[in-house]
Amino acid sequence: MNKTISIIILSLIHLTAFSQDSLSSELKRLADNKQFDKIIEQYAGSPKNYSAKSLYMIGLAYYMKEDDNNCIKFMNLSIDKDSKDPKAYYIKAATLNYMKQFENAAKTFQSAIALKPDEAEYYSGLGDSYYNLEKFELALEIYKKATEKKDCPDRPYSMIAQIYSDQKNNEKALESFYVVKSKIDKKSDSYINALFNIGLLESLKGTYEKAEPAFVELLQLDPSDYHSYAKLIQIYYRRKEYDKVKPLKEKLYEAHKKGQLKENMKDMFCFDQFKWNDKLIQAFERFEDSSKEIYNKHLFYVVNQEGKIEFRIQTEYSPISVEQGGAKYLLCMTKGTSHSTFGVGFNDNFKYDDLKKYVIEILEGKIKPGATSTPTK
Helix, strand or coil: CCHHHHHHHHHHHHHHHHHHHHHHHHHHHHHHCCCHHHHHHHHCCCCCCCCHHHHHHHHHHHHHCCCHHHHHHHHHHHHHHCCCCHHHHHHHHHHHHHCCCHHHHHHHHHHHHHHCCCCHHHHHHHHHHHHHCCCHHHHHHHHHHHHCCCCCCHHHHHHHHHHHHHCCCHHHHHHHHHHHHHHCCCCCHHHHHHHHHHHHHHHHHCCHHHHHHHHHHHHHHCCCCHHHHHHHHHHHHHCCCHHHHHHHHHHHHHHHHCCCCCHHHCCEEEEEEEEECCEEEEEEEECCCCCCCCCEEEEEEEECCCCCEEEEEEEEECHHHHHCCCCCEEEEEEECCEEEEEEEEECCCCCHHHHHHHHHHHHCCCCCCCEEECCCC
16 A cells, blocks of 8 residues: 555544534534434434434433433443443433333443443442332332532432332431431422421320421421421420410411312421321311301321221301301211210310310210211111
């Protein structure tokens, strides 16, 4: 081969390399400007001669457009040309997670980790694969490894707490949610979730002095978290700090009128819970307060150890009693198909301690019903 031909060949090689570098730079520029449609329209049609970097950038555009199959296709092409780039394995694995192909995703994350073992995001993705495969101990181990790496994202911290919570390991879960609170951005949903769970778990322990500030901070960050109003109300009832309850109830009643309460809070909210013998008593207050017909206002559900409701004791609005100048609410009980009325009444300004005392006396059989009826078929 003469020198002239050699120079021409070398020039072509350098020109091709320059062209590929130029293309990958252009693709990166477009991606940085979120012009993913333009990348796909102009460059996805003829991928054969592209470099691994260019193929990766096209695959990334498909990833951002949530086109899973084409993303996988281009990441595979990129990996075929350069099997040492961990980013292509990571995006492919993340896409496989979205496609619920968790076994394949786990293997692909492992390939990315083998190439770059200090990347926290890779461990986080692998933890997600194991979690969805219900390999919880393995997921826990991987998420913990993620937290040991630099620039760990929020998710591994949250998922560690979630796994312990799923396992009913409340002590470890609480400890982990405090870690979440200390590590992640206060503006994130995960921070809000951590505060709620701290409040909930501290309440279950009976450490209301620690539960209260968690719910208070949560409501400062998200005043529309209505479940937290109810949880905070329960804390104040347990501590007999009834003066703190009124503004919280007003918030819930206002939200109810605006139609902002959904699902299990649409009609009522839980304001107190307490134990009686081996039963859990859950006290609810209904928002209804203007009907002229009979309605239930305060409902005390008796829940057994299996979590089943056995019966309930409730205050009922009595239009007849009001018409005759008597109490607004009468204390009643519903058990199966039978309905009992007791000779105890309350008005809106009643003291909760009095209502609770009468409910317990009914439970203990100290107060007998004045009348009991069973509907006939």
